[in-house]
Amino acid sequence: MSGQDSNLNNNEIRPVHTNKVGGSPFKGVVGWIDNRLPIFRIFKYEYLDFQVPKNLSYLWSLGGILMICLIFLIVTGLVLGMHYKPSSSEAFVSVEKIMRDVNYGWLLRYAHMNFASFFFIAVYIHIFRGLYYGSYKEPRQLMWLIGIIIFFMMMATAFLGYTLPWGQMSYWGATVITNLFSAVPLVGNTIVTWLWGDYAVGDSTLNRFYVLHWFLAFGILGIVIFHVIALHIVGSNNPSGIEPADTRDTVSFAPFTTSKDLFAMLIFLLAFVLITMFAPNYLGHPDNYIPADPLITPAHIVPEWYFLPFYAILRSIPDKLLGVIAMVSSTVVLGLLPWLDLSKVRSSVFRPIWKQFVFLFVLDFFILMYVGGMPAEGIYVLIARVGTVYWFLFFLIIAPLVSLTEKTLPMPNSIHEYENWKKQGRIKTLKIF
Amino acid sequence: MSFVLKFSLFFLFFTLTISNFSSAEKQEKLLRQSWSFDGFFGKFDRASLQRGYQVYTEVCASCHSMNLLSYRNLSEVGGPGFSEDEVKAISSKIEVLDGPNESGEMFKRSGKASDKFASPFPNEKAARAANGGAYPPDMSVLVKARAGGADYIYSILMGYEDKPPKGIKLEDGVYYNKYMSGNKIKMSKPLNNDSVTYSDGTASTQEQLAKDVVTFLTWASEPHLEARKRIGFKTVIYLLILTALVYLVKKKIWLRIEPKV
Numbered sequence: 001m002s003g004q005d006s007n008l009n010n011n012e013i014r015p016v017h018t019n020k021v022g023g024s025p026f027k028g029v030v031g032w033i034d035n036r037l038p039i040f041r042i043f044k045y046e047y048l049d050f051q052v053p054k055n056l057s058y059l060w061s062l063g064g065i066l067m068i069c070l071i072f073l074i075v076t077g078l079v080l081g082m083h084y085k086p087s088s089s090e091a092f093v094s095v096e097k098i099m100r101d102v103n104y105g106w107l108l109r110y111a112h113m114n115f116a117s118f119f120f121i122a123v124y125i126h127i128f129r130g131l132y133y134g135s136y137k138e139p140r141q142l143m144w145l146i147g148i149i150i151f152f153m154m155m156a157t158a159f160l161g162y163t164l165p166w167g168q169m170s171y172w173g174a175t176v177i178t179n180l181f182s183a184v185p186l187v188g189n190t191i192v193t194w195l196w197g198d199y200a201v202g203d204s205t206l207n208r209f210y211v212l213h214w215f216l217a218f219g220i221l222g223i224v225i226f227h228v229i230a231l232h233i234v235g236s237n238n239p240s241g242i243e244p245a246d247t248r249d250t251v252s253f254a255p256f257t258t259s260k261d262l263f264a265m266l267i268f269l270l271a272f273v274l275i276t277m278f279a280p281n282y283l284g285h286p287d288n289y290i291p292a293d294p295l296i297t298p299a300h301i302v303p304e305w306y307f308l309p310f311y312a313i314l315r316s317i318p319d320k321l322l323g324v325i326a327m328v329s330s331t332v333v334l335g336l337l338p339w340l341d342l343s344k345v346r347s348s349v350f351r352p353i354w355k356q357f358v359f360l361f362v363l364d365f366f367i368l369m370y371v372g373g374m375p376a377e378g379i380y381v382l383i384a385r386v387g388t389v390y391w392f393l394f395f396l397i398i399a400p401l402v403s404l405t406e407k408t409l410p411m412p413n414s415i416h417e418y419e420n421w422k423k424q425g426r427i428k429t430l431k432i433f
Numbered sequence: 434m435s436f437v438l439k440f441s442l443f444f445l446f447f448t449l450t451i452s453n454f455s456s457a458e459k460q461e462k463l464l465r466q467s468w469s470f471d472g473f474f475g476k477f478d479r480a481s482l483q484r485g486y487q488v489y490t491e492v493c494a495s496c497h498s499m500n501l502l503s504y505r506n507l508s509e510v511g512g513p514g515f516s517e518d519e520v521k522a523i524s525s526k527i528e529v530l531d532g533p534n535e536s537g538e539m540f541k542r543s544g545k546a547s548d549k550f551a552s553p554f555p556n557e558k559a560a561r562a563a564n565g566g567a568y569p570p571d572m573s574v575l576v577k578a579r580a581g582g583a584d585y586i587y588s589i590l591m592g593y594e595d596k597p598p599k600g601i602k603l604e605d606g607v608y609y610n611k612y613m614s615g616n617k618i619k620m621s622k623p624l625n626n627d628s629v630t631y632s633d634g635t636a637s638t639q640e641q642l643a644k645d646v647v648t649f650l651t652w653a654s655e656p657h658l659e660a661r662k663r664i665g666f667k668t669v670i671y672l673l674i675l676t677a678l679v680y681l682v683k684k685k686i687w688l689r690i691e692p693k694v
């Protein structure tokens with residue numbers, strides 16, 4: 001109390017510390033710098049000595065992998081940006097020029113394109129990890145929310161990036177998605193015109209999309225820093241969902257976690273290289289090699305594969321406005337999960353009922369992805385509707401209901417006990433989990 | 434190492450699930466060919482590329498442009514392998530409108546290696562007018578712009594039938610093709626036996642012509658395919674070795690704590 005009040009008391013004399021020089025664990029030049037700018041000690045405390053649960057599986061390597069993806073995307077994007085021209089008459093040709101005439105331009109462009117896809121593969125596994133092990137629960141709710149914001153920004157950035165080559169799918173994808181805003185009552189059409197900067201998707205749209213693609217990429221980098229700071233405050237969750245208590249439960253980040261993460265990164269990179277170098281267009285759509293033509297609509301307008309589940313949700317509802325609301329809500333409910341799942345037990349390992357629903361949710365995700373790529377007719381509409389209903393049921397009804405009624409399995413008291421139970425066969429999990 | 438297997442299986446499953454769905458509606462199965470550029474070590478057959486270029490110039494080029502290619506590309510590494518003199522000879526045959534010169538006038542000159550491939554029509558409207566309203570697509574990236582790629586183009590070239598099946602009526606200037614979506618195409622059958630006379634003695638059957646021109650078009654769409662596969666293979670080998678080493682390092686590091694449990 002007195003500490004707070006003393007600010008108002010002008011008569012009291014107290015020491016002040018306007019500089020905090022000192023306290024570095026390092027000597028010499030490094031110590032001199034670190035005393036004035038504590039980057040070396042932050043690195044030491046947060047990355048070398050940092051204690052991490054010792055039982056983390058490879059699913060915990062995705063965070064580092066995502067960071068690598070983001071850095072590679074920014075670096076390749078930077079060089080591509082030096083050669084790309086964001087104009088409706090030049091964009092397609094400038095991308096082809098990169099592919100043909102710029103030294104290793106084909107490599108940069110294919111790498112950028114496929115890193116975007118692999119970014120989403122990694123982020124979906126990352127989100128699944130959080131979902132399965134209850135990483136969104138106290139005290140990690142805010143970190144989860146920041147993660148969902150990053151996911152939103154990723155989707156926006158990927159969508160904007162996909163318009164840049166100005167092929168048929170770029171153009172018509174941009175047209176379909178921006179037109180969704182026209183569903184907003186009263187001001188819908190005004191918003192759409194404002195977004196386009198014109199009365200149709202055109203040159204000015206491409207130009208601003210290019211700027212926003214850059215802006216959001218660095219925006220993601222900024223928010224990721226918050227995600228990481230929060231992680232270093234609340235600490236990593238782990239497969240047992242039990243907080244570590246002493247050094248029997250943890251290892252230091254370096255060299256244990258770093259060596260393990262590096263191995264996972266290399267496996268990930270290997271998969272990436274195989275796709276990028278031997279089937280670079282496998283994850284793309286052939287129509288995007290046809291220059292944008294406002295007069296010819298493609299037979300099926302399909303977004304990139306990573307949007308297909310959400311595209312299926314959008315199309316499963318016959319009303320445009322409600323469809324848009326459903327599509328946006330499908331990600332928003334993910335962010336609300338910390339307040340919908342009321343179970344005190346984090347890990348699905350000890351939640352036999354919830355576990356089944358989580359796997360069903362994963363299946364639902366793939367089914368929606370499949371129907372999202374199919375024409376919206378016949379049986380696909382029905383499947384999409386069932387999938388959409390389960391998506392929302394899972395978050396809004398099943399999560400609270402199961403968490404209140406489920407009888408969880410007996411839990412060990414600590415992580416090292418959990419590991420012993422696993423060895424004794426008292427807990428059965430797949431090795432990768 | 435079982436988790437490595439699971440990890441890769443997961444990836445495999447994932448990528449298989451998310452592969453192209455759009456090809457589901459195709460009626461006729463494409464004529465699958467074994468191409469020289471297929472596979473991990475795929476390379477273009479140089480002689481086939483040169484013959485394919487001949488087919489393009491003598492047949493396709495009368496309607497289809499290839500705006501993204503220059504004559505110099507023909508002598509570049511990984512391409513048809515024409516010599517620079519041959520490219521000069523090829524490009525000098527065309528006439529290019531250049532200018533304005535110092536007196537402000539446009540002038541005609543003979544082509545250079547740096548010039549783009551000559552277009553058959555001055556603009557899209559002229560192309561449509563000459564082709565019954567249909568626009569012959571630019572062929573620069575055609576192979577990548579069609580689901581099925583090289584096999585699709587080959588199938589189109591081989592898929593013409595003189596007499597359409599009963600019940601299908603064709604208007605004037607429309608032809609029946611088994612592989613075209615809707616089976617109607619405005620391009621008349623472009624390749625027949627001996628449409629082109631090869632100078633290297635290769636028999637110019639319809640299949641051979643189609644195969645050569647598709648090889649050429651694939652190179653045009655993907656001129657750095659050979660470099661990509663070569664670098665890709667080296668990278669995979671490098672990564673495999675590095676991954677194995679890192680795995681051993683990781684294993685050794687974790688031995689420091691595992692015995693204690």
